Amino acid sequence: MAKVISADQAMAHVNDSAVVMIGGFLACGTPETLIDAMVKKGVKKLTVIANDSGFPERGIGKLVVAKQVKKLVATHIGTNPETGNQMNAKTMEVVLVPQGTLAEQIRAGGAGLGGVLTPTGLGTVVAEGKQVVTVDGKEFLLEKAVKADIALIKAHKADEKGNLVFRKSGRNFNPMMATAAEIVIAEVETIVPTGEIDPDEVMLPGIFVDYLVKG
Amino acid sequence: MDNRTLIAKRVAQEFKDGDIVNLGIGIPTLAANHLPEGINITLQSENGFVGLGPVEEVDPDLTNAGGQPAGILPGGATFDSALSFVIIRGGHVDATVLGALEVDQEGNLANWMVPGKIVPGMGGAMDLVVGAKRVIVAMEHAGKGGSKKILKKCTLPLTAVNVVDLIVTNLCVFEVTSKGLVLTELAPGVTVETVRENTDADFTVSPNCQEMKIS
Numbered sequence: 001m002a003k004v005i006s007a008d009q010a011m012a013h014v015n016d017s018a019v020v021m022i023g024g025f026l027a028c029g030t031p032e033t034l035i036d037a038m039v040k041k042g043v044k045k046l047t048v049i050a051n052d053s054g055f056p057e058r059g060i061g062k063l064v065v066a067k068q069v070k071k072l073v074a075t076h077i078g079t080n081p082e083t084g085n086q087m088n089a090k091t092m093e094v095v096l097v098p099q100g101t102l103a104e105q106i107r108a109g110g111a112g113l114g115g116v117l118t119p120t121g122l123g124t125v126v127a128e129g130k131q132v133v134t135v136d137g138k139e140f141l142l143e144k145a146v147k148a149d150i151a152l153i154k155a156h157k158a159d160e161k162g163n164l165v166f167r168k169s170g171r172n173f174n175p176m177m178a179t180a181a182e183i184v185i186a187e188v189e190t191i192v193p194t195g196e197i198d199p200d201e202v203m204l205p206g207i208f209v210d211y212l213v214k215g
Numbered sequence: 216m217d218n219r220t221l222i223a224k225r226v227a228q229e230f231k232d233g234d235i236v237n238l239g240i241g242i243p244t245l246a247a248n249h250l251p252e253g254i255n256i257t258l259q260s261e262n263g264f265v266g267l268g269p270v271e272e273v274d275p276d277l278t279n280a281g282g283q284p285a286g287i288l289p290g291g292a293t294f295d296s297a298l299s300f301v302i303i304r305g306g307h308v309d310a311t312v313l314g315a316l317e318v319d320q321e322g323n324l325a326n327w328m329v330p331g332k333i334v335p336g337m338g339g340a341m342d343l344v345v346g347a348k349r350v351i352v353a354m355e356h357a358g359k360g361g362s363k364k365i366l367k368k369c370t371l372p373l374t375a376v377n378v379v380d381l382i383v384t385n386l387c388v389f390e391v392t393s394k395g396l397v398l399t400e401l402a403p404g405v406t407v408e409t410v411r412e413n414t415d416a417d418f419t420v421s422p423n424c425q426e427m428k429i430s
């Protein structure tokens with residue numbers, strides 16, 4: 001049974017220096033209510049793992065603007081000039097990762113794997129300092145698994161067990177992140193009684209979800 | 216006809232009926248508007264769906280990979296980012312079309328950062344060019360101020376090594392072969408000399424070099 005709590009109550013689990021995965025793709029499928037609560041609480045020195053840093057006024061960008069992020073691991077930062085400013089001023093560390101690699105690193109973190117072998121990034125700066133593994137004559141980069149203290153995800157609908165249904169392109173990184181963190185908080189639009197979501201329609205089993213927050 | 220439309224129309228001739236295609240932002244996206252009669256393709260959007268189509272109504276849960284409102288055509292399907300890159304990296308995309316900052320005669324591509332100036336991040340580009348069966352670069356032949364973009368060797372950080380199959384510009388079409396660039400088509404009114412003046416890379420002229428057929 002996932003516990004239904006308020007966004008402010010959820011912040012008891014989000015503390016300074018935490019490693020936080022946040023779902024969403026350019027502020028689509030991002031838990032905006034939880035991000036607002038993080039800004040309100042003023043947690044600092046966060047390591048944020050996410051697809052991108054959103055926009056200055058939407059999505060993960062709000063945390064960047066409030067200078068709460070010490071390190072950002074992301075695939076794209078071009079839509080939020082503030083991220084580039086803080087990176088150039090060296091007040092925030094930014095690690096850029098190919099999108100498919102980040103998805104697999106998080107999946108591996110949740111799946112009990114040490115990492116994945118990918119051809120993506122070979123011969124580029126992404127490969128610097130990483131092990132190259134040859135399999136059947138073909139080279140791959142070893143990309144290590146990624147985990148977090150907490151995952152803040154967004155879904156469309158939950159039942160009381162925490163089973164989740166995502167909607168359209170709002171799914172993106174959310175399901176993988178829910179498997180790769182110690183504590184998982186899902187912001188949802190609707191919570192329905194257990195049994196109302198057909199097991200075949202569940203996109204993420206509730207066993208991964210600790211808390212539900214109505215967004 | 217403006218350069219962008221010319222390039223988009225020529226790129227559209229590369230698709231086969233039934234192809235799964237991923238189009239980058241800008242000129243590549245325009246190619247979908249100029250498909251030859253009888254050619255139907257399925258567009259993949261790396262943020263998590265196939266069947267990308269025109270916007271019917273703005274839905275906050277449905278954007279394209281640039282974060283703009285999008286539509287899904289009947290028969291489309293949504294999925295998470297890991298599956299999206301199973302499709303992309305796993306060789307299930309028939310063609311990807313992208314812009315470039317630089318491309319060279321070995322098929323190397325640079326399109327994700329200019330050190331010290333713009334660092335938007337690679338997003339899904341590194342995975343796309345490694346995984347897609349066919350990689351088409353679509354861009355204006357010359358850069359700002361007439362700078363050359365088709366080089367002997369890329370100078371900017373690479374997106375990937377030896378991945379480009381075809382270069383389509385407002386001046387010409389180059390095929391990238393194991394023996395270097397081969398000029399196969401010239402835009403109406405363009406001479407080999409004009410291409411040479413605007414190209415740093417070495418290239419040979421195909422004996423079958425012809426004028427682009429653009430209606």
